[in-house]
């Protein structure tokens with residue numbers, strides 16, 4: 001079976017051909033500049049040692065320092081990290097920020113580590129990749145199962161190794177340690193700006209448009225909360241343990257779902273082990289059922305490859321907001337287009353996160369702290385301008401939104417190359 005990296009670069013190469021890009025340039029564009037794999041060893045609380053596979057892929061820095069998250073997850077592998085690093089390069093170019101693309105990860109279930117073991121792992125990751133990192137070289141951020149606490153340990157370890165406080169080496173840090181206002185909500189907020197523009201284009205009335213959200217972590221919870229406040233009607237939510245669905249057309253308040261999840265779930269190390277399924281007043285459903293709910297909008301905010309050949313024909317949504325990187329298998333994009341589903345692709349829809357990370361990096365370099373209102377005003381302008389540019393490209397080339405976003409991103413990267 002073809003891996004996700006091959007499928008993703010095939011799709012990008014097709015978009016590059018639509019803008020008549022030279023073959024040699026396409027080859028350079030789809031080849032990572034540096035792939036680093038390491039074994040990271042930590043001491044366990046029990047006294048023994050444990051070794052983990054760890055990665056950093058620096059895909060392209062033609063437009064600025066490499067930028068991209070670090071993922072701690074059992075399914076992390078090099079094919080996935082390469083794909084995510086490529087998407088980061090495209091994404092930064094789509095929203096026009098001067099950063100390149102990278103991604104990192106460790107293959108493990110972080111929920112099995114204690115707080116102290118998690119700290120040792122985070123610091124060990126930095127020691128392993130130190131030579132490739134730095135504010136003007138490569139600036140990591142949080143991703144799945146990494147968070148401000150982990151970024152704080154990582155930034156601290158980096159500062160210790162280079163002998164001076166270097167806040168701009170990592171983004172997504174806690175507010176008290178150089179983090180930006182608005183960073184936690186940034187990906188969801190950026191997604192809402194994109195979604196609102198799309199809803200306008202389709203002539204839908206925002207109030208009461210129904211929405212199902214897969215993934216209830218940083219991104220999914222943030223998006224659901226903002227969508228609820230904006231007037232969208234939340235009818236389904238899910239996380240890794242399953243999903244819930246509102247009965248009799250009722251609306252779900254994501255804040256209340258989160259409160260219940262925290263109340264019932266134990267906090268272990270940096271993670272709440274609770275689930276949306278702890279909410280008893282909703283019908284329990286599986287993740288697969290959530291993807292097929294009769295909702296106007298389906299939000300993907302968990303992992304890659306959720307809409308595939310196996311379930312694409314049962315998706316009932318009119319719009320898919322792809323906040324998860326690679327949430328849709330590239331081979332089903334054409335089917336979704338034929339079925340009239342508007343896909344707001346990852347490289348546009350979830351770019352709010354990296355945009356505010358870029359703001360954080362700039363604030364750290366200049367020793368500034370911007371108010372949340374300034375952060376969101378700048379974010380809104382970048383997201384709506386990017387949406388309009390992608391939309392115009394889509395109309396001009398009769399392309400899908402993903403092809404159009406790829407064209408915009410590829411054009412900017414290859415011009416810089």
Ligand code: NAD
Pocket residue numbers: 142143144145146187214215216217218219220238239240241287301302303304323324325350351353354
């Ligand atoms: P997170 O770890 O905070 O949350 C992930 C959520 O997905 C959790 O609720 C988890 O339970 C759920 N999940 C895991 N497997 C699932 C499954 N099979 N079905 C349903 N839910 C499942 O991670 P996050 O930061 O919210 O990232 C989510 C997605 O958004 C990822 O694809 C990530 O790459 C992407 N993304 C994140 C950011 C960011 O700022 N954190 C920015 C851009 C894109």
